[in-house]
Amino acid sequence: MHNEIKIFWQGVRAEFPLLVGVFPFGMIYGALALNAGLSTSAAQLMSSIVFAGSAQFITTQLVYDSAPAAVIVLTIAVVNLRHMLYSASLAPYLKNLSLKWKVLLSYLLTDEAYAPSIIQYEKEGVTPLSHLFVFGAGFSLWFNWQISTALGIFLGAAIPKSLPLDFALPLTFIAMVMPMLKNKPMTAAALSAGIVALLAYSFPYKLGLILAALTGIAVGTILEGRK
Amino acid sequence: MNIWLTLFLGGLITFGMRFSFIYLFGKFEIPETMRRALHYVPPAVLSAIIFPEVFLHNQQLDLSFGNHRLLAGLAAVVVAYFTKNTLITILAGMIALVLLQLFGGG
Numbered sequence: 001m002h003n004e005i006k007i008f009w010q011g012v013r014a015e016f017p018l019l020v021g022v023f024p025f026g027m028i029y030g031a032l033a034l035n036a037g038l039s040t041s042a043a044q045l046m047s048s049i050v051f052a053g054s055a056q057f058i059t060t061q062l063v064y065d066s067a068p069a070a071v072i073v074l075t076i077a078v079v080n081l082r083h084m085l086y087s088a089s090l091a092p093y094l095k096n097l098s099l100k101w102k103v104l105l106s107y108l109l110t111d112e113a114y115a116p117s118i119i120q121y122e123k124e125g126v127t128p129l130s131h132l133f134v135f136g137a138g139f140s141l142w143f144n145w146q147i148s149t150a151l152g153i154f155l156g157a158a159i160p161k162s163l164p165l166d167f168a169l170p171l172t173f174i175a176m177v178m179p180m181l182k183n184k185p186m187t188a189a190a191l192s193a194g195i196v197a198l199l200a201y202s203f204p205y206k207l208g209l210i211l212a213a214l215t216g217i218a219v220g221t222i223l224e225g226r227k
Numbered sequence: 228m229n230i231w232l233t234l235f236l237g238g239l240i241t242f243g244m245r246f247s248f249i250y251l252f253g254k255f256e257i258p259e260t261m262r263r264a265l266h267y268v269p270p271a272v273l274s275a276i277i278f279p280e281v282f283l284h285n286q287q288l289d290l291s292f293g294n295h296r297l298l299a300g301l302a303a304v305v306v307a308y309f310t311k312n313t314l315i316t317i318l319a320g321m322i323a324l325v326l327l328q329l330f331g332g333g
Binding site for chain 1: 245263
């Protein structure tokens with residue numbers, strides 16, 4: 001038992017710097033979700049039901065824009081497609097675990113839990129207790145996300161209504177996108193998606209968003225293939 | 228469809244993607260083209276949300292100085308480029324927008 005706790009804490013420790021970075025975003029999410037018109041319970045429970053930062057920010061924006069539910073669900077699906085990559089990447093290391101552990105670790109598999117876990121597996125390989133490292137990283141992030149969301153919801157109510165808080169969402173997305181634009185295909189994907197989003201803005205049910213995203217993905221993929 | 232069903236389906240799909248290959252390991256490989264395409268999902272989706280938020284004003288394309296959100300958004304782009312810091316970028320953009328609304332007229 002002692003050894004199991006030790007490995008769990010190693011995961012928590014590896015996650016720690018990420019926890020510090022994620023905490024303010026949990027708070028911002030909580031405050032923005034209320035501002036967008038979500039109820040306190042919907043805002044809080046989205047953090048455990050969906051448990052995916054960028055998808056939650058985007059859902060908040062779409063709720064604020066009164067997008068239809070089907071478009072919100074479809075957008076969450078597109079935004080979270082990258083988790084299939086993490087799943088494929090970790091799968092060989094988790095293959096001998098019970099179904100119960102596979103389900104639990106899959107639920108906790110965020111960007112921030114994946115990063116330290118894959119580094120640990122590539123360094124140390126699979127050991128009988130190595131899944132507890134992933135659990136330590138994933139669970140500490142989950143716990144941190146719930147607490148920071150709650151604090152954001154609590155403090156968000158005190159922010160004056162005259163502040164254009166809704167603009168914090170596109171600003172968050174700008175801050176996320178800029179570091180991704182490291183090469184031509186990435187930049188072309190972003191620009192083409194943006195332009196199609198403007199052209200198709202008046203499409204019904206916010207379908208322009210999906211069309212724009214698919215255009216950007218296609219443009220980036222094709223340009224990279226040409227190199 | 229109400230918000231709870233939306234959240235439930237969104238959560239179910241998210242879990243399904245995280246669980247997919249961990250469950251299917253050895254039975255199915257992710258195709259190379261799809262693996263490549265997945266890298267472009269984040270910039271494409273995020274830009275598709277950003278552009279209408281900053282370029283449109285009352286549903287119309289507005290490239291003038293009267294479009295405060297465009298100017299504040301550009302300020303955020305510059306700050307993001309140089310600092311690569313998310314919190315500083317959000318703060319800079321918010322401060323720019325508040326100042327423009329207070330002193331920029333329009």
